[in-house]
Amino acid sequence: MNNDALNAALGALAVNQQRLEDTLTALAGRVMAAPVPAQPAVPPAVPLPAPIAVSMGSAVRYSGAKDESLTEWLQQINRKALEENWGDNEKRRAAVSSLYGAAQTWNEEIVTPLANWTVWLVALRGAFETQLTQTQWQVLIEGRLQSPFESGVNYVMDKLKICRRSPAPLTEPQMVPYLIRGLLEPNHRGSERLVFRSSRQL
Numbered sequence: 294m295n296n297d298a299l300n301a302a303l304g305a306l307a308v309n310q311q312r313l314e315d316t317l318t319a320l321a322g323r324v325m326a327a328p329v330p331a332q333p334a335v336p337p338a339v340p341l342p343a344p345i346a347v348s349m350g351s352a353v354r355y356s357g358a359k360d361e362s363l364t365e366w367l368q369q370i371n372r373k374a375l376e377e378n379w380g381d382n383e384k385r386r387a388a389v390s391s392l393y394g395a396a397q398t399w400n401e402e403i404v405t406p407l408a409n410w411t412v413w414l415v416a417l418r419g420a421f422e423t424q425l426t427q428t429q430w431q432v433l434i435e436g437r438l439q440s441p442f443e444s445g446v447n448y449v450m451d452k453l454k455i456c457r458r459s460p461a462p463l464t465e466p467q468m469v470p471y472l473i474r475g476l477l478e479p480n481h482r483g484s485e486r487l488v489f490r491s492s493r494q495l
Contacts, residue, residue, distance in 0.1 A: 356394030357421035362454045364422075366391070367414075381410035388414075396421060427460050434459075438475045445476065 353373075355366040370391070374384045392400055399420050407413040425433065434455050439448040449472055456468040 353391050354393055355388075355391055355396055357396035357399065358394070359423060362457060363418065364457045365454050368457075385410045385413055425458055425460060430455075430459055434471050435474075439477045441477065448475065 353366065353369050355361060355363065357363075367388075370384060370388050373379070373387065377383070379387065389400055396417070399417070403416070407416055434452070437452050437455055439445065452472055452475055453468065456463055456471055
C-alpha cells in the first residue's frame with residue numbers, strides 16, 4: 294500500500310471515530326436529560342397505641358373448683374374494670390390472666406374462638422357454674438354459722454359468698470337477716486353495722 298492510500302485509510306478511520314464519539318456523547322446527553330420518575334410519597338408511620346395493662350393481681354384467681362364462687366370472682370373483675378375504665382376486651386384479658394387449673398385448661402382448649410366478652414362469659418358459666426336449687430341453697434346458708442374462734446368479719450365475708458349463690462338473687466337488705474342469724478351473738482350491739490361494713494369490702 295502506498296503512502297497516499299495509507300493516509301486516506303487513516304483519515305477515514307479518524308472520521309468514523311469522531312462520528313462514534315459524537316453519537317455516544319449525544320446518547321449520554323439524552324440519558325442525563327431524561328426525567329427521573331417521582332418516588333411515591335411514604336406516609337409517616339403512625340405509632341400504635343400502647344396496650345392497656347390489665348392485671349387482677351395474684352389474689353384474684355379462679356380455677357372452676359366447686360368451692361369457688363364464680364359470681365364473686367366476676368364481681369372483683371367488674372369492680373376493677375370500673376376503676377380502670379376497661380372495656381370488654383380488657384376485662385376478658387384480665388379474666389383470662391386470672392384463670393388457673395381446670396378453668397385455664399378450658400380456656401386454652403376452646404375449639405371455636407368465642408367472639409366477645411359476653412359470649413365467652415356465658416360459655417364459662419355453662420362449663421363451671423353449679424346452679425343450686427332453692428332447697429340446696431337453704432341448707433347451705435342455714436348451715437353456715439360463725440365458729441367460736443372466727444372473727445365476725447371473716448364469717449360475714451364467707452357467708453356473703455353463699456348469699457350470692459341464691460337461685461333468686463338477693464339484695465343487700467335481704468342478705469342481712471341470713472348473715473345475722475349465723476353470728477355467735479346475733480343480739481350483740483353493732484351486729485348490723487358489722488354486716489354492712491363487711492359487705493362493703495367485697
